[in-house]
Amino acid sequence: xxxxxxxxxxxxxxxxxxxxxRSLNAVLTTFAVEHLRAxxxxxxxxxxxxxxxxxxxxxDDVPDHPADQRxxxxxxxxxxxxxxxxxxxxxxxxxxxxxxxxxxxxxxxxWFSVPAILKGWFDRVFTYGFAHGPAVGPPYGEGALAxxxxxxxxxxxxxxxxxxxxxxxxxxxxxxxxxxxxxxxFTGMAPLEPFAVYxxxxxxAERFAAAKREYGRRLDGLFTDEPVPFRSLVGGxxxxxxxxxxxxxxxxxxxxxxxxxxxx
Amino acid sequence: xxxxxxxxxxxxxxxxxxxxxRSLNAVLTTFAVEHLRAxxxxxxxxxxxxxxxxxxxxxDDVPDHPADQRxxxxxxxxxxxxxxxxxxxxxxxxxxxxxxxxxxxxxxxxWFSVPAILKGWFDRVFTYGFAHGPAVGPPYGEGALAxxxxxxxxxxxxxxxxxxxxxxxxxxxxxxxxxxxxxxxFTGMAPLEPFAVYxxxxxxAERFAAAKREYGRRLDGLFTDEPVPFRSLVGGxxxxxxxxxxxxxxxxxxxxxxxxxxxx
Numbered sequence: 001x002x003x004x005x006x007x008x009x010x011x012x013x014x015x016x017x018x019x020x021x022r023s024l025n026a027v028l029t030t031f032a033v034e035h036l037r038a039x040x041x042x043x044x045x046x047x048x049x050x051x052x053x054x055x056x057x058x059x060d061d062v063p064d065h066p067a068d069q070r071x072x073x074x075x076x077x078x079x080x081x082x083x084x085x086x087x088x089x090x091x092x093x094x095x096x097x098x099x100x101x102x103x104x105x106x107x108x109x110x111w112f113s114v115p116a117i118l119k120g121w122f123d124r125v126f127t128y129g130f131a132h133g134p135a136v137g138p139p140y141g142e143g144a145l146a147x148x149x150x151x152x153x154x155x156x157x158x159x160x161x162x163x164x165x166x167x168x169x170x171x172x173x174x175x176x177x178x179x180x181x182x183x184x185x186f187t188g189m190a191p192l193e194p195f196a197v198y199x200x201x202x203x204x205a206e207r208f209a210a211a212k213r214e215y216g217r218r219l220d221g222l223f224t225d226e227p228v229p230f231r232s233l234v235g236g237x238x239x240x241x242x243x244x245x246x247x248x249x250x251x252x253x254x255x256x257x258x259x260x261x262x263x264x
Numbered sequence: 265x266x267x268x269x270x271x272x273x274x275x276x277x278x279x280x281x282x283x284x285x286r287s288l289n290a291v292l293t294t295f296a297v298e299h300l301r302a303x304x305x306x307x308x309x310x311x312x313x314x315x316x317x318x319x320x321x322x323x324d325d326v327p328d329h330p331a332d333q334r335x336x337x338x339x340x341x342x343x344x345x346x347x348x349x350x351x352x353x354x355x356x357x358x359x360x361x362x363x364x365x366x367x368x369x370x371x372x373x374x375w376f377s378v379p380a381i382l383k384g385w386f387d388r389v390f391t392y393g394f395a396h397g398p399a400v401g402p403p404y405g406e407g408a409l410a411x412x413x414x415x416x417x418x419x420x421x422x423x424x425x426x427x428x429x430x431x432x433x434x435x436x437x438x439x440x441x442x443x444x445x446x447x448x449x450f451t452g453m454a455p456l457e458p459f460a461v462y463x464x465x466x467x468x469a470e471r472f473a474a475a476k477r478e479y480g481r482r483l484d485g486l487f488t489d490e491p492v493p494f495r496s497l498v499g500g501x502x503x504x505x506x507x508x509x510x511x512x513x514x515x516x517x518x519x520x521x522x523x524x525x526x527x528x
Contacts, residue, residue, distance in 0.1 A: 019322035020335040048320075055319035055380040056312075058283035071284040073372075074421065074465060108337075112446030113377060116319040116384030122375045140432060157338065161505035168404060168497060168506040170441060170520050178439060182376030201338060233432060241425035242432040255519015256434050 010223060012036050013100040015046045017107040017118035024155050024200055029106045031212055032153065035219050044096055048117045054089065055120030061087050074128045081129035093125040102149040102222050103189065105179075108200070109156045112175050122183055131187040140181075141232035143188030149222060150184040150191045152176060153215065155200035163198070172196060173228075177256045181230055190227035192218070229261040274487060276300050277364040279310045281371040281382035288419050288464055293370045295476055296417065299483050308360055312381045318353065319384030325351045338392045345393035357389040366413040366486050367453065369443075372464070373420045376439050386447055395451040404445075405496035407452030413486060414448040414455045416440060417479065419464035427462070436460055437492075441520045445494055454491035456482070493525040 014032055018025035029045065036043050046053075054060075059071050062080040080086045086094070097103065107114050114122075129135060136144035154176070156163065163172040173180070176194055184191040195218045197203070197211045218225070231237045237248050250262050278296055282289035293309065300307050310317075318324075323335050326344040344350045350358070361367065371378050378386075393399060400408035418440070420427065427436040437444070440458055448455040459482045461467070461475045482489070495501045501512050514526050 019320070020337075022334040049322065053320075055384060056283070056317075057374075057379065058313065070286040072465075073284075110321075111383070111386045111390065112442035113383065115321065116380045116387050119375070119377060119383045120319060120380030123380050126375065159505070161507055164507060165518075166508040166522060168495075168502055168508070168523060170445070170523070174438065174520050175442060175446070177434060178376035178442070181434070182439070201336075231432075238432055241423070243425055243428060244430040244432070252516065252518070254429075254516070255521060256438050257519060258430060259432060259434070 009040050009042065010101040011042045011099055012102045012104060013044050013046065013096045014104045014106065015048065015121060017048045017115045019049045024203065025106050025108055028153060028215065031215065032104060032219055035216050046093060046096065048121060053117055053121060055117045057123045061090055061124055063087060077127035078129040078133060081127045086127065090124050093121065094130055097125065097145065100148060104151045104153060106153045109154050114179065126183065126187060137188065138234055139186045141185060141188060142234060143186060146188030148189045149227065150189040151222060152179060152194040154194055154196050156196050156198045157201045158198065160198040174256050180228060181259060185230045192225055192227055229263060231259050231261055273304050273306065274365040275306045275363055276366045276368060277308050277310065277360050278368045278370065279312065279385060281312045281379050283313045288467065289370050289372055292417060292479065295479065296368055296483055299480050310357060310360065312385060317381055317385060319381045321387045325354055325388055327351060341391035342393040342397060345391045350391065354388050357385065358394055361389065361409065364412060368415045368417060370417045373418050378443065390447065390451060401452065402498055403450045405449060405452060406498060407450060410452030412453045413491065414453040415482065415486060416443060416458040418458055418460050420460050420462045421465045422462065424462040438520050444492060445523060449494045456489055456491055493527060495523050495525055
């Protein structure tokens, strides 16, 4: 959507996850940063490979954890989070997430998911006590990070029909559901429809130009486009065992789409 | 299923992905290894944390890649794979996968997916030219790794109803679809229904004993249980754009279940 009135200045964290600084993903990251700054926003970037981000969660993330004690991840995360004693690389990323009004993730779709380095950013940064847990609010819609928006920008080697409603790869919304619903919505963030560049291994100039135009429109709508209308856990649609109540969905809906309210 | 006749001796690769050697995941890994060996099988283990497995794919994985040249991951993987010039840690894992008749992955469900270190095993080991690509066969059912079986064994902190058909977390089959269908079936492996231990953060002795009994039965059925009947790409169900042909599915089926043949 092209804005006709200036947006208020916002804070945006762009997280980029490709090993090659000359990749399409790097180009799209630079494009997003420049486009958002030109619109008056404040932007910070976590370029995970450039930062040599540690992907694997382990006991080094919680430096006070006694080496001779079994590491219970949830409990150790909660203790270290509340004590302000997570490893400095994690604390720095949590500070950026809290600072932000929106998070944009730029990555190539590898094995129908995010690259390991970005999964490691999820595993290590979104700790119990920071991003979820009873102390910070109920999951799915009203969690710790509520008030923030989230946009996935993904490059996909395969062509678009394979990710359509009947495509063999699964609908892109279903493939990305663990991130859109399981990370963002679970922690309270409002995810927008993902932005995808298909056929990314061979992108002629005209398709690249069209992709940039479309990505620019999506970035312009970061704070005004309608988020995916996932159902809230506490909105009356679910029972006490977190199952959707009978008859809440539109006729014929099943699969992961059950957890999306009908679109107007 | 309890076998009444001895199974022929098979080769099984168990991949384990938890940072804590005293964790439930470690216990289940040891249980699987001992159970399978007691049944006469040959077992090898990749304990990713113990191996200090490198999670992030980068140019170091393809040592012949010139530093001044842009890294195109697919092309670089293909060249290094066909030249036998992948980094030694990757080559060793590929050899184990090729050696195996079945792969068992043991992991905790973190953010509705595998831990980063295991995702990095997917990203780095299943290279173009080894696990997929025109040179090694069509995707989805007849790929490079056909003839192998695959079993996910996953510990889940949440309780089971949330992962049931109407559960807010999504059906476990849908949440794990990127691995079951996107990695295993894509490369030709036949995935079984996942084995899950729910409520894993607080597992009383009797539930743990029941889980071990059930896991033992699933391991006994590794080569005899019916795999998930995913549709083959070349079986006549899809058009040339990889979309399911109209009317192939049973009435009322949609979402990711479209890609599973009706069960008998």
